[in-house]
Amino acid sequence: MTFGGRHPxxxxxxxxWRDRLxxxxxxxxxxxxxxxxxxxxxxxxxxxIEFIRMLADAGFSRIQAVAFVHPEKVPQxxxxxxxxxxxxRRDGLxxxxxxxxxxxxERALDAGMERIEASVSASDAHSLRNxxxxxxxxxxxxxxxxxxxxxxxATVIGGIQCALxxxxxxxxxxxxxxxxxxxxAGAGADAITLADTTGMGNPLSVSRLLExxxxxxxxxxxxxxxxxxRGLGLANLAIALGFGIRSFDASxxxxxxxxxVPGAAGNIPTEDTVHLLAAMGIETGIDLERLKGCARALxxxxxxxxxxxxxxxxxxxxxx
Ligand code: ZN
Numbered sequence: 001m002t003f004g005g006r007h008p009x010x011x012x013x014x015x016x017w018r019d020r021l022x023x024x025x026x027x028x029x030x031x032x033x034x035x036x037x038x039x040x041x042x043x044x045x046x047x048x049i050e051f052i053r054m055l056a057d058a059g060f061s062r063i064q065a066v067a068f069v070h071p072e073k074v075p076q077x078x079x080x081x082x083x084x085x086x087x088x089r090r091d092g093l094x095x096x097x098x099x100x101x102x103x104x105x106e107r108a109l110d111a112g113m114e115r116i117e118a119s120v121s122a123s124d125a126h127s128l129r130n131x132x133x134x135x136x137x138x139x140x141x142x143x144x145x146x147x148x149x150x151x152x153x154a155t156v157i158g159g160i161q162c163a164l165x166x167x168x169x170x171x172x173x174x175x176x177x178x179x180x181x182x183x184x185a186g187a188g189a190d191a192i193t194l195a196d197t198t199g200m201g202n203p204l205s206v207s208r209l210l211e212x213x214x215x216x217x218x219x220x221x222x223x224x225x226x227x228x229x230r231g232l233g234l235a236n237l238a239i240a241l242g243f244g245i246r247s248f249d250a251s252x253x254x255x256x257x258x259x260x261v262p263g264a265a266g267n268i269p270t271e272d273t274v275h276l277l278a279a280m281g282i283e284t285g286i287d288l289e290r291l292k293g294c295a296r297a298l299x300x301x302x303x304x305x306x307x308x309x310x311x312x313x314x315x316x317x318x319x320x
Contacts, residue, residue, distance in 0.1 A: 017242040024283035028062040035255025058290040068104035084111035109152040118145035119159030125168035129260040146187040158184030165200030191221040199229025203239040210243040223247030233268035253295040254307030269308030
């Protein structure tokens with residue numbers, strides 16, 4: 001038995017976390033969906049397209065552009081079909097859409113979305129607010145959504161909201177999340193995204209969840225979606241990296257939040273995430289300076305300072 005991080009022979013200290021870090025990470029920019037849906041003022045479609053184009057220019061390989069959700073419940077996404085039609089097509093860039101029910105999947109397929117996230121909450125109370133049904137009904141529908149999206153030729157992400165806690169229900173049992181992952185994998189999901197919708201996760205709960213869920217997910221890509229509500233987003237990401245997770249959602253400037261979670265706050269800021277990963281020698285393929293420009297442009301347009309830190313620094317080393 002060893003304590004204190006040393007091998008029994010007294011060799012160099014162990015570094016299991018460092019040794020397991022991935023060489024590269026795929027960041028999905030979700031600002032146009034998670035971010036724009038949470039703004040009190042509706043951003044005009046032309047401007048959305050302009051911001052989306054700027055993000056595409058920063059070199060992302062994945063951007064979640066829209067949610068196909070009820071236009072009366074989430075009026076900020078009422079123009080989803082038009083936004084989808086006008087997305088700038090780029091080599092190496094895949095656009096995705098979020099859906100919460102079968103109707104949303106149908107609309108996403110009609111709009112030609114090639115990657116669809118079928119998202120279900122692990123919390124009954126949140127599910128009732130977000131999707132109008134308890135989590136068992138929502139999971140049943142989630143399975144149908146995954147099957148429908150796959151039959152329609154899309155790559156399908158099974159998304160699990162509130163996987164690390166719920167403001168209404170508190171802690172979410174890990175077994176429940178594991179069962180949901182198994183059902184989604186069985187239904188034909190190509191990837192799983194575990195979302196900390198309420199920002200209640202911490203590095204220990206993230207590690208417990210991943211220890212349990214990764215074996216269930218088999219070979220599927222498991223991504224994580226952190227909200228920075230309590231300032232733990234990047235700490236949680238750093239722990240997940242050590243589990244070999246290499247797919248994360250992030251939002252430019254740290255925009256974002258769930259309209260059905262009181263006190264919700266934004267996603268981990270994409271540019272802060274790129275900065276962290278670059279500092280650790282992990283590739284993202286994203287142009288940080290261009291991305292900072294996007295965050296600045298959004299900050300000017302929205303008329304407020306955004307939660308992200310890095311976009312407020314001029315250039316590397318210029319802060320004194
Ligand atoms: Zn979110």
